Amino acid sequence: MTVGPEQPAHRVDAEHLELGGGLEVLLAAAVERVAPGGVLEIRTPSRPVALELLGWARLAGHEPIDQISRPDGHVVRIRRGASTRILAESLPPRETGPPLRNGELHTADWRYGALPPEPDPRAGFAPLRAVPETRASTHHWQLNRRDKVWADDIGELVDQASGQQWDASRDIPWQAAHGLDDTTERAVAQVMTFLAQNEYAALYVPAGFLPQVNPQLVELVLWLSSHVHDEARHIEVFTKRSLAGGHHGYALASTELSLSSLLDEHDFTASSLLLNVLGEGTFLDLLRFIETHAPDAATATAARLAHRDERRHVHFGISNIKRSVSIDPDAAEPLVTAAENRAAKLVSLSGLSPVLVEALTIMAARSLQPADLSDAATDVRALMRTMERNRLRRLQACGFDAATARHLSDLHTPNLM
């Protein structure tokens, strides 16, 4: 049947609905059933509603045709406007939702198909599968290429980060931090100060990358956010432990210099190498040492919980670099250059600060007795060897050959982070 120009393509009965009282919702749905240029006929028993419909139609982008009063009510005809209400592609048909695992919806399972290598930057903050409305200007996302920033198991890492949150105010047995002797407490305060100072850089680096990420790489957005949140808690817990016993430590200039060179690195993958793999990787061994040798349960618990978070960060770094280097073997060289450049900025640093070495030793010895100090010093030396061995292992896990791994390890900052 051919519908004439003024013949309604669809009719809707407003019954007793009014504009402002739900009628506009019924009409929006009814208009969708009429092609642009087609006529919608609206019946209402109310003359005021009929009169108001003419103004509503124009405001909604349609053309009022006429309004006729009849004994059985009022009829308003409008012609659907030609312009689309939302400038966008049509919404996709209903789909089967993401699969569940034992009733759980995992981040690794929420995508339909693979993430494109360069997701559309114009999509902006459109959540997954949402259809973005077309806009004139779009933000330029500097981190837009999947292969530059991705890790194959990023979905699992995001879920782990959510599942392993903890509370630095309540989950630490703070009472245990009270009562250490002056010598030990002063050493603990220095070690905690060093940790907290380093954790600032560990927060600022991912925080700096976060607003550069194309939101379509949503797993990376969630990941970096969790990284930032983890480091905020580490700053909090180590600061609290440094304060808890009443003594205070030095924020060392050598540490500051080392950390500022981390902030200078603006390449995402190079930053993964310097911060996640080398810096946080080395911290894993330091935190394990502190947990093992802590003179009190508060210090031990803080180190253990932070260690659990740092493992995820190191895992991401290795996964990111491994993927990057396996896709593009040429990607390894700029990473080495980045490590060399950083080392060049840190030539004035020679070895781990004696202030920290002494504090670690006293903390482990819990006294200044020569016998205790001797054992503790042995343990600290062993820590340095462990750090180097594990650094090489992690670098090789990234895909670097043994010689390159050795070179990179040797270049690593004496400040540890």
Added chain:
Amino acid sequence: MSDAELRLGAVAYHPRIVTIWERFRTYFADAGVPTDYILFSNYERLVDAVLEGTVDIGWNTNTAYVALDHRAAGKGSGEGGEGGTRILGMRDVDRDWATVLAMRKGRKPGSVAELTGHVLALGSRDSGHAAILPPYYLAREGLDVASCRLLRFDTDLGKHGDTGDSELHVVRAVAEGEADAGALSAAYFSAFRAESVPAVADLEIVWRSPDYYHCNFTALDSLDRELSDRWSRALLAMDYDDPSLRPAMDLEGVRRWYPGDREGYASLQTAMREQALLS
């Protein structure tokens, strides 16, 4: 410095006017009719500027257009009506503008004439839709306007009702019982409804005027015909589906531009003459 071929005058009744015309200025430049804009604080000054040649085109309300057309009579060749001016275009919404009468729900009279002797709220006295045309149309519906107490809200004078402020006062006066009925544009009533303005929640429309025209782009007849045609063609080609134009067009309240004509200004012309608003 400007290399504009045309100077367009508009009234800055809201900060968004700058946003609109910055975008449209780029559009006209891209369309090959470079057009600069000059903003005025009131329509009277804009009408003066068109007549004096300070601007080539005025983006006028209906009240401003009728005043301009009246004053320009005799200055140009005249194409109908009072003559001397040329309409270069108008919005889709300008072609079926209307005044409505709002009352509190349930108080609707059998006819407009029954409002005789009641309190009628009107908007700014220079607003065609909220002050000048209501008495004109209501008198023709049988209302003895002289018997009514007119509650006027003369806010934002010089803006000819563009801001909607006086119409907000009108609906509030009706909602609060200070007036029995209030006149405003159908467009503003619908906008208040869409924005869930509390005052209109318990109001309903009891009467709607015949359609008339609202704003238009006006030039004097002396403007070069080829140039004004080129400008009109560019205006009419503006595409609402262009994502770079849609925000500005939304701010201007237009989805499509139309060529204009004088037909829809006859009622206002008569009303203004009757009310001694044309000098």
